Amino acid sequence: MTDPDIIDTLAGLAPSSPLALIRNRKPVTREQSQASYRVLFETVEPGDVTLQERFAVATFVAGLHAQDEIVDFYADGLARTNPPEAFVAALLAQATLGRASGPYGAYPRGRLSAEDVAGPIFRVTEPHPGVLGARLNAALAHAHMLVFHPRDAGATALQELLDAGWTNTGIVTLSQLVAFLAFQIRTVAGLRALAVAGT
Amino acid sequence: MTETVITHPEIKEPVEFTLATLDWLPWLAPPEEHTLTERQRASLVDAARSKSAYFRLLARDPDILEARTRTDKDIFYNTSSGLPRAERELSAAATSRYNGCIYCASVHARHSVTYSKRPEDVQRLLDIGVSADLGECWNAIVAGAVALTTTPISFGPEHVRRLREAGLDDAEIVDVINSAAFFNWANRLMLSLGEPA
Numbered sequence: 001m002t003d004p005d006i007i008d009t010l011a012g013l014a015p016s017s018p019l020a021l022i023r024n025r026k027p028v029t030r031e032q033s034q035a036s037y038r039v040l041f042e043t044v045e046p047g048d049v050t051l052q053e054r055f056a057v058a059t060f061v062a063g064l065h066a067q068d069e070i071v072d073f074y075a076d077g078l079a080r081t082n083p084p085e086a087f088v089a090a091l092l093a094q095a096t097l098g099r100a101s102g103p104y105g106a107y108p109r110g111r112l113s114a115e116d117v118a119g120p121i122f123r124v125t126e127p128h129p130g131v132l133g134a135r136l137n138a139a140l141a142h143a144h145m146l147v148f149h150p151r152d153a154g155a156t157a158l159q160e161l162l163d164a165g166w167t168n169t170g171i172v173t174l175s176q177l178v179a180f181l182a183f184q185i186r187t188v189a190g191l192r193a194l195a196v197a198g199t
Numbered sequence: 200m201t202e203t204v205i206t207h208p209e210i211k212e213p214v215e216f217t218l219a220t221l222d223w224l225p226w227l228a229p230p231e232e233h234t235l236t237e238r239q240r241a242s243l244v245d246a247a248r249s250k251s252a253y254f255r256l257l258a259r260d261p262d263i264l265e266a267r268t269r270t271d272k273d274i275f276y277n278t279s280s281g282l283p284r285a286e287r288e289l290s291a292a293a294t295s296r297y298n299g300c301i302y303c304a305s306v307h308a309r310h311s312v313t314y315s316k317r318p319e320d321v322q323r324l325l326d327i328g329v330s331a332d333l334g335e336c337w338n339a340i341v342a343g344a345v346a347l348t349t350t351p352i353s354f355g356p357e358h359v360r361r362l363r364e365a366g367l368d369d370a371e372i373v374d375v376i377n378s379a380a381f382f383n384w385a386n387r388l389m390l391s392l393g394e395p396a
Contacts, residue, residue: 019369019373023373029274032266035266036263036267103298153390158392180263183381187376190380197359
């Protein structure tokens with residue numbers, strides 16, 4: 001594979017750094033993490049989710065994680081899809097508004113209810129719903145739930161996506177994309193902490 | 200054709216964390232087994248997964264399913280170097296416990312028991328949660344997994360130091376990170392596309 005490894009790049013690992021060499025011991029993990037990025041963000045058959053939607057959701061999700069360098073990385077990808085300026089501004093503003101502290105949410109009623117943690121339910125706020133459109137408004141609300149309070153998920157949340165024009169297959173792709181980012185961003189953050197800790 | 204969700208009002212959902220084997224029911228229609236394309240079958244990696252509603256649902260997007268599955272298998276099954284299986288499974292179980300994925304926690308708590316032979320400690324993790332005292336090495340792994348699971352992420356050099364003091368080298372700490380990070384992927388799919396039963 002000749003393209004730059006995204007996790008190494010975002011974690012700031014030089015190819016011969018000790019942590020890059022540790023990652024090299026598990027080439028399948030490295031290659032398949034990279035392949036996951038490529039099939040989500042460089043696919044030539046985007047199917048039911050456009051590349052602009054993919055990069056828009058990724059920019060929002062990186063923003064919710066307060067990871068500025070990863071926001072810039074996905075915002076660069078978004079820029080390659082030629083979005084209107086107001087669209088990008090709306091997305092970044094909503095990512096800032098959406099910040100919270102997770103994981104929170106409710107358990108099925110019972111003994112675990114004592115562990116329920118309250119937290120915000122996100123909806124795109126004025127004046128941005130008109131700029132982002134119904135499909136993306138629904139996708140960002142869903143992405144926020146997946147990022148911060150996935151145990152609140154339910155069939156109703158998926159019905160809201162269907163009602164906003166998402167297909168079953170599009171929802172699977174969207175869910176994979178947000179969930180993959182939760183993995184990628186944590187892998188990067190973990191490697192960075194390990195690099196900062198020194199030897 | 201307008202698509203709608205599938206609900207399961209008749210099922211009894213589990214209301215606590217358990218080592219028992221659970222079922223999982225999808226909220227979106229998975230492709231029927233006999234309709235899977237060659238590409239979809241290949242994306243399952245293990246042919247037997249065509250019996251699973253969860254994997255058939257994910258096979259609606261075969262490219263990311265295949266990459267996800269190969270990442271998963273290598274992080275957990277490749278023991279050519281790094282952390283033993285038991286501690287990788289512990290990291291996955293602690294992540295699932297903290298995110299609140301009853302299904303994922305049950306699977307990986309069982310794996311953790313199988314490889315560690317420490318059923319009482321794993322049961323305490325399920326019953327009490329991530330603050331359970333499991334001995335310092337396991338406590339350090341659980342604390343690291345939890346710090347990686349918060350949003351924003353709170354894992355920092357202090358977690359690395361604690362893991363090193365517990366005896367882990369950097370390759371083993373990378374395995375703690377990979378296992379916890381991967382379950383932040385898996386938990387979100389399992390929790391949001393269907394429910395345990």
